[in-house]
Amino acid sequence: MELGVNIDHVATLRNARGGLEPCVLDAALIAQRAGASAITIHLREDRRHIKDSDLDEIKKNIKTNINLEMAATPEMQQIAINNSPYSCCIVPEKRREVTTEGGLDVFSQEDYIKDFIKPLHKAGIVVSLFIDPDEKQIFSAHNCGADFIELHTGAFANAFNKEGEKDEFEKLKTAAALAQNLGLKVNAGHGLNYENVHRMLEIDGLIELNIGHSIISRAVFVGLERAIEEMRELIV
Numbered sequence: 001m002e003l004g005v006n007i008d009h010v011a012t013l014r015n016a017r018g019g020l021e022p023c024v025l026d027a028a029l030i031a032q033r034a035g036a037s038a039i040t041i042h043l044r045e046d047r048r049h050i051k052d053s054d055l056d057e058i059k060k061n062i063k064t065n066i067n068l069e070m071a072a073t074p075e076m077q078q079i080a081i082n083n084s085p086y087s088c089c090i091v092p093e094k095r096r097e098v099t100t101e102g103g104l105d106v107f108s109q110e111d112y113i114k115d116f117i118k119p120l121h122k123a124g125i126v127v128s129l130f131i132d133p134d135e136k137q138i139f140s141a142h143n144c145g146a147d148f149i150e151l152h153t154g155a156f157a158n159a160f161n162k163e164g165e166k167d168e169f170e171k172l173k174t175a176a177a178l179a180q181n182l183g184l185k186v187n188a189g190h191g192l193n194y195e196n197v198h199r200m201l202e203i204d205g206l207i208e209l210n211i212g213h214s215i216i217s218r219a220v221f222v223g224l225e226r227a228i229e230e231m232r233e234l235i236v
């Protein structure tokens with residue numbers, strides 16, 4: 001399985017002091033060197049971590065695939081088209097949330113998402129939808145013409161080593177199989193860490209995991225390159 005490394009929280013740390021360190025581009029270069037299959041950044045509408053200038057610098061200096069997470073807004077669509085990342089992962093966004101709390105509700109805005117995807121495809125961008133492991137969301141993602149879904153693993157991560165783990169895990173496994181049967185490619189992410197990630201190996205056909213917080217946290221103690229290598233070793 002491939003590992004997309006989300007470096008948003010390098011920017012969170014930088015922004016805590018408003019200066020230039022730690023350097024987000026350096027983090028992207030290290031992730032590239034450590035074998036990340038994608039550098040994932042979430043350009044939030046409030047720019048609370050990644051900023052437009054980070055996207056610009058990463059785009060200019062990184063050869064590894066860039067996966068741009070973004071809300072389905074006209075502003076973000078234009079930024080994606082102007083910067084042409086390898087892929088866009090469309091996520092829901094609420095201003096007050098600490099992190100992306102749930103999957104995108106594709107079901108109730110199918111026409112909007114379908115139209116939103118078209119210009120991205122026209123610009124040659126691969127499109128992924130970040131959704132909960134829910135049958136109706138998967139059918140809608142397929143109807144919208146998405147290339148990938150990224151299954152939201154947050155509920156599984158919260159239930160890990162607790163009573164609900166089995167149910168949450170089964171939801172992911174069933175959802176991945178359904179999506180693959182429809183021809184969608186399947187990634188997963190959110191809340192995955194060095195303890196729970198091994199369970200993703202039990203889900204057939206997952207292509208890439210997107211992991212941020214736990215890798216950046218571990219990097220504080222062992223360095224970013226080693227933190228990424230350790231995670232990669234767990235998912236080969």
Ligand code: PXP
Nearest residue numbers: 100130189190191210211212213
């Ligand atoms: N995938 C998506 C779509 C996300 O929004 C996030 C968080 O920004 C992640 C993966 C990574 O989650 P975490 O930081 O919990 O590893």
